Amino acid sequence: MSPDDLAYLGAVEALDHFRRRSLSPVELMRAMLARAEATEPVVNALPLRYPEQAMQAAREAEARWMRGEARPLEGLPVAIKDSTDLAGQPTSLGSLTMPDRPATRTAVVNARVLAAGGIPHARSATPEFSCAYYTHSRRWGVTRNPWRPETAPGGSSGGAAAALAAGSTTLATGSDIAGSIREPAARCGVVGYKPPYGRVPQDAPFNLDTYCHAGPMARSVADAMLMQNVLAGPDASDPACLPESEPLAEAPGDLTGWRIAWSPDLGAFRTDPEVVGTARRALAVFADLGAEIEEVRLPWTPAMIAAGWAHLRMGFGQWIARQAKTQGALMTGYALRFAEAARRAGASDHLASLAAAAEMHAALAPVMARCRLLVAPATACAAIPADYAPERHALAIEGRAIGEFDTAMTLPFNMLSRHPVLSVPAGRTAAGSPVGLQLVGRLLADGDVFRAGLAYEAAVGGWYRRAADRPRIPAQDREQATPPTPADTEVTP
Template sequence: MSDDLIYMPATEALARFRDKSLSPVELLSAQIARAEAHHETLRAFTYTYFDEAMQAARASEARWAAGDPIGCLDGLPVAIKDESHIAGKPTSYGSLVTQDFIPDETSANNERILRAGGIVHARTATPEFSSAVVTWSRLWGVTRNPWNPEFTPGGSSGGAAAALAAGMTTLATGSDIGGSIRVPASCCGLVGFKPPYGRNPDDTPFNLDYYCHTGPLARGVQDSILLQNVMCGPDPRDIASLYPKLTLPTDYPGLDGWRIALSMDLGSFTISDEVRRNTLAAAETFRGLGAIVEEVDLGWGVEVQDACHTHLGHIFGGELTGLLEEHADDLTSYVRSLAENAGESRGRDLVRSMEIAGAAYKTLGPLLERYDVLICPTTALPAVPADFDSTTDSLDVDGTPIGTTLEWVLTTPFNMLSRCPVIAVPSGRADSGVPTGIQIVAPTYRDPIAFQAALAYERAVGGWFGSAATRPGL
């Protein structure tokens, strides 16, 4: 098997389908072989549809041979997170409680991917009910990072990130309610996009929670644009989805003359030396592109983190409390803890978190009038152990103890300030081999600005996964 084949960018694969130098069957066969070879170690996939997918690849091959592809993803393997729906196929949400659930309707994003010719060959692992930033469950076991299996690939879209980093799929979907796209992107050296709230449709009830976003994960910026342009746009089943559809350009000018704000800790996070080093190196890359990069003080304190925890605990935890009476013994430790703690939350606590969100934007909004984008680390640590349990284990950053749930990720403030598009890109690697990343935060609903910065940065560093030296040593 050629690693160049399994890591081929989606845009290149499509060009080669078009000139008939590559078949969708060849690409999918190589990625299935890769998945089967490393399943026991990585556990990136839950349900697989390899035979059905091969039939779809053969049909795609015939369409390309006739010069008649059905859409812009025709023949590309796309792994779908095991929380959204495909009619007639199980969706487990990573839980023993819902392992037998089979939806009768397909989620809007998945409908669009299938209609564009994407081949869904697998579902990707999540923590139970997507409620952690690590990926393990009692149903599916521990999902591990291809760069170093001792560490997590992040969560909750951890299976998607592990599959992409290992060459098991070309594209993958994720969702992000507290960092669940951006954290795995950082831990696995990928590009992950959190669209602004409403840009991509979602399923009820979480389509109505402004912290919640669905979006793409990919190994490169243009591949991310490709999938985002498919997922984006209004859907009649989702009142929060935005009209009109925004179609992103695939190319952008450079950054000469840009002004970029840098925050190393968003005011209250404790950052490891390795993450700090790589973030500063990324800032230098932007300077080399002709941008002015200045460190700024957002004026945020720990109250911002606390408000994010309050919102997620109240809304997300509240949704899970109904499981306690009948299923407490079936739940993971982290879901049980979240559900139990949600019982202590009151409506006034939620309102207070909203007041803090408003105060936080009163500094970020004007800042993004003076600067084109804000950059900051995605995570405070490169990653935590793969089997990390926030209810029993402890965490420290270079010897300084921190909290154990969301305190090691810098993503939640931008779920709170959810109308800002945020793209996560790699910033380097730690001594453990695990990647690190930065977030690029653009002004509200100005998605192209985030992608312009990300694409210029990617080109400056030469991209990712382009050679054996820049891929996991599996």
């Protein structure tokens, strides 16, 4: 197996090789670190890497396999998002405002990765405070999409998605408050899962915000399912957790008799025709698998989506505004804009967000009563600039201007947070930008989205298996690839 083939080896396949002694965790980690060394000057997805610790952990994993003591993720490289704590390592949240000192505790999600034998060989880049659908910061520079380096990998789990697409990690953790797992997964052509709220424990205080979720990111549905089984389950530290549920398991691929609802715009978004066309071609695979497709017209509106953003400004935004009040001179322009919007938010916005979510659920409930899934694009447009700044870049669909928060179609399912959502690759545009498809399940029906996702994955033959199916990342010097973040970051309060 070539070094690049090793770097793109799936988690489930790697575990099978470990079990059969045809590959060791040490060999896999060595290939992964070499791949990161080769791709990072362009992609800049993993700003903090721990090669020595990772190799030592890989040797320990190899010994556990030899002793027959392997755990579910034993020896697999996992990129940990730079927004959650790992004891002994600093967490920057992509911000110059955060102290560069080691964390004294490990977040629950990360503790579960470690307990399962996953090896955190790197931290993945995030926009400052995870508040953008692109990934650049004054702390780490510009993270780029491996498929088209001039474009963004999405956000806020942009580094995680880019690293997966570049072959510099096997698995990655993600978090999703407005689509931050699904949006970058779609833009980088990988798989991302937003579990139902409460399925995966989170840390205070945002564990109590129903919009907030943590979940797995991978290059395959099977790998995402493997990791989700490790992350899921209640924890005494999180009172919002759902009760224990059965682990997800592979199911037959036949979708005969399934009714699947399809919405190209969720009623509330302007969507690029090429994105919709690519998504429709992927949808045809589900029809070939025996499902009946029903196009639906949801009466959701832009005002409802705006109410969801108001909710985020009332909570998450206030946290950013607090940082801006004392350290705004160090912050990026997009974080300061978010903070300023939060300062203008009022108590009535919270009530409006609850009313909007209730109205959206009332419209969606009858659709989901007759359909096992709702399918929609994950992004409204195919690509945005890697170094996006509103004063330098205009975003438009068919000549009509859109805002940066109009580029993703993910927020509705943070508002309706008990619906599980799996983002899977749908194909690529003529320019080469990946497009993602959201598979939205019924309330708490995790198994349905994975069953459909596995069937779809098997039908299309998976992704990244052949060299021809992987991004060709050009060789560049780091100075050329990751320039200082643009003038947008110099905005002051």
